[in-house]
Amino acid sequence: xxxxxxxxxxxxxxxxxxxxxxxxxxxxxxxxxxxxxxxxxxxxxxxxxxxxxxxxxxxxxxxxxxxxxxxxxxxxxxxxxxxxxxxxxxxxxxxxxxxxxxxxxxxxxxxxxxxxxxxxxxxxxxxxxxxxxxxxxxxxxxxxxxxxxxxxxxxxxxxxxxxxxxxxxxxxxxxxxxxxxxxxxxxxxxxxxxxxxxxxxxxxxxxxxxxxxxxxxxxxxxxxxxxxxxxxxxxxxxxxxxxxxxxxxx
Numbered sequence: 001x002x003x004x005x006x007x008x009x010x011x012x013x014x015x016x017x018x019x020x021x022x023x024x025x026x027x028x029x030x031x032x033x034x035x036x037x038x039x040x041x042x043x044x045x046x047x048x049x050x051x052x053x054x055x056x057x058x059x060x061x062x063x064x065x066x067x068x069x070x071x072x073x074x075x076x077x078x079x080x081x082x083x084x085x086x087x088x089x090x091x092x093x094x095x096x097x098x099x100x101x102x103x104x105x106x107x108x109x110x111x112x113x114x115x116x117x118x119x120x121x122x123x124x125x126x127x128x129x130x131x132x133x134x135x136x137x138x139x140x141x142x143x144x145x146x147x148x149x150x151x152x153x154x155x156x157x158x159x160x161x162x163x164x165x166x167x168x169x170x171x172x173x174x175x176x177x178x179x180x181x182x183x184x185x186x187x188x189x190x191x192x193x194x195x196x197x198x199x200x201x202x203x204x205x206x207x208x209x210x211x212x213x214x215x216x217x218x219x220x221x222x223x224x225x226x227x228x229x230x231x232x233x234x235x236x237x238x239x240x241x242x243x244x245x246x247x248x249x250x
Contacts, residue, residue, distance in 0.1 A: 019224035020048040024062070026074040027055050027162045028134055029211055031186050032097075032244040033073060033232075039240065040231045047224045055161060056134055063088075070219030071229055073211070075099070075135045080214045090220045093212040096232055097246035100209065101140060101201040102181040106171040106192070111199045115147040118176065123156065127167075127177040130159040135209055140178040143205035165189050180209070185244040208250060 025033050030053045037049050052069070054062065056076040063069070063083070074080060080093035109117060118126055131137035137159065144150035160167070163179050165188040171177060183189065184198060192198060213232055219225035231237055238248040 020050055021225045021228050022050050022069045024052045024054055024059055024069045024072050027053060028180055029073055032182060032241055036232060036237050036240050040228055068218050069216055070222050070225035071213060071215045073213050075209060075211055077212055080212050088217060090215040093214045095210045095250060096213050097211045097241040097248055098208050098250050099211060099246055100181040100203050102179055102198045103201055104177045104179050104198040106169055107173055108196045115144060115149050118149050118153045123176050124174040125158050126153060126156045127158050127160055130161055133161055136180055139206040139209055143201050146205045182245040
């Protein structure tokens with residue numbers, strides 16, 4: 001057997017048994033995490049990363065049903081804390097970034113009123129994430145209550161499981177959405193401009209929207225999973241999260 005052929009066979013054999021990392025990521029966080037993983041793979045080309053994008057409800061169901069992941073990424077802190085307390089994880093949940101809320105319209109409403117704009121007769125529908133699906137929904141209601149607009153506009157609220165670029169782009173003149181600010185940093189939504197199509201909702205009006213990571217027992221002996229876990233908590237990854245509108249200071 002020639003040396004060249006031997007090397008080819010060896011490389012093929014290594015690729016067959018390349019390490020794989022299994023990660024479950026909440027829908028609301030997947031776009032930034034995808035960019036982080038792309039940068040990670042530039043440094044670790046032989047590592048395979050299998051990302052399962054899921055809602056928090058589905059995440060709870062799959063993990064409780066025995067699904068095998070190395071680590072979880074979610075804003076559902078209560079669930080991650082329960083896994084840690086029940087001995088199902090190697091680490092406590094750690095915050096890697098903090099998201100914020102934004103008021104969004106595909107048109108250009110007068111945002112001078114802030115959240116009080118929702119009370120205007122010109123706004124007939126307010127879209128927001130389902131309170132049973134994610135912390136974002138609860139934070140939106142918390143902000144509206146503090147601004148004393150919730151009781152007046154709650155009949156206008158329409159809940160959605162998640163926001164997509166097409167849903168936001170197609171909002172009607174009389175519709176407005178309370179969304180995660182990080183979503184607006186997706187390439188397909190960068191055409192919408194701050195102070196014209198969207199404004200930040202003051203973060204002092206609601207509990208911080210922490211994005212959390214938790215290493216499960218399954219990943220304890222997976223050195224590649226530990227590498228990715230550490231990379232998500234690294235300064236390099238923080239810069240990527242900043243580029244997606246997240247705060248990395250808390």
